[in-house]
Amino acid sequence: AAYSGFHPSLAFSYPHGAFSGGSAFFAGLGAGLLIAIYDYLGYNTTAYMVDELKQPGRTLPRSIIFSILGIMVFYLALNVGVLGVVPWHTVARSTSVASLVVTTNWGHGAADVVTVLILITAFASVLAGLLGGSRVPYHAARDGVFFRAFGRLHPRGDFPYVALIVLGVITAVASFFSLTTIISMLTAVIVIVQAIAQVVALTVLRRRQPGLRRPYRQWLYPLPSLAALAGWIYVYASAGRVPIELSIAWVAGGILAYLGWARVTRAWPFAPVQVREEYLDAAGAGAAPAGEH
Numbered sequence: 001a002a003y004s005g006f007h008p009s010l011a012f013s014y015p016h017g018a019f020s021g022g023s024a025f026f027a028g029l030g031a032g033l034l035i036a037i038y039d040y041l042g043y044n045t046t047a048y049m050v051d052e053l054k055q056p057g058r059t060l061p062r063s064i065i066f067s068i069l070g071i072m073v074f075y076l077a078l079n080v081g082v083l084g085v086v087p088w089h090t091v092a093r094s095t096s097v098a099s100l101v102v103t104t105n106w107g108h109g110a111a112d113v114v115t116v117l118i119l120i121t122a123f124a125s126v127l128a129g130l131l132g133g134s135r136v137p138y139h140a141a142r143d144g145v146f147f148r149a150f151g152r153l154h155p156r157g158d159f160p161y162v163a164l165i166v167l168g169v170i171t172a173v174a175s176f177f178s179l180t181t182i183i184s185m186l187t188a189v190i191v192i193v194q195a196i197a198q199v200v201a202l203t204v205l206r207r208r209q210p211g212l213r214r215p216y217r218q219w220l221y222p223l224p225s226l227a228a229l230a231g232w233i234y235v236y237a238s239a240g241r242v243p244i245e246l247s248i249a250w251v252a253g254g255i256l257a258y259l260g261w262a263r264v265t266r267a268w269p270f271a272p273v274q275v276r277e278e279y280l281d282a283a284g285a286g287a288a289p290a291g292e293h
Contacts, residue, residue: 001114002081005105011084030238037235038183039075041190042125043067045132051139061216126171134163147261184243190251191236199229 046063050056082091084100094100098118103111122206139158141151154161218224263270
């Protein structure tokens, strides 16, 4: 729809001082990165279900690479197409960009159809996220590091129904907030819980197990890790006050939940810390350990 009435002069026109490099530029870049990062999420969903893959060493990296490349192509084509139909300042004020573009080129009837398709896609996205995300607390519970109830499987469907129900309720509560606030808050939480934690985990793994076989290597280590750490901190600082406060509250809630679980199961800090060197024994026995990524 966008490219049926595409105007390059609109697509590649920029406001005065758009690339000046000042504080306004970096503030806008950070705000844009929050949305872009959220749009790319889902590329790693297969990592949540790695135990269910037949050839994870082959399937997992390919699915991640293909997903990132596919999202990059569609995301760039979508944004350029939108800007080639409607001036950027009009897009900034719109609450339904896709409908605005279709209305401009094809009329209100086609825009109504596209709106329905967007809703269907949104439901499909929520479904995929719930199905993939529910595996995280499920596997954590099965490994004994989360509430045991989340490790239950449905007697007929053989899926983690407790984790699915809890995530569904959380998703329903999130619908009471604005989309911008939710996206910024989720991205901020991901930065704390996943992105920065992965940088730290990789560093600890390399220091504690330097001889571990690594089929997936990080070139020029530790420079990529340091660059990623700086970038994630910048993204987190760009989230804004309310999303940062919500992200801190969410992490604090997780800490309280962990302390409750740890007290019941007699885990750290209510018992001596136990470090499990996963894959180390398997590697010594000649098994194929999971690699670093």
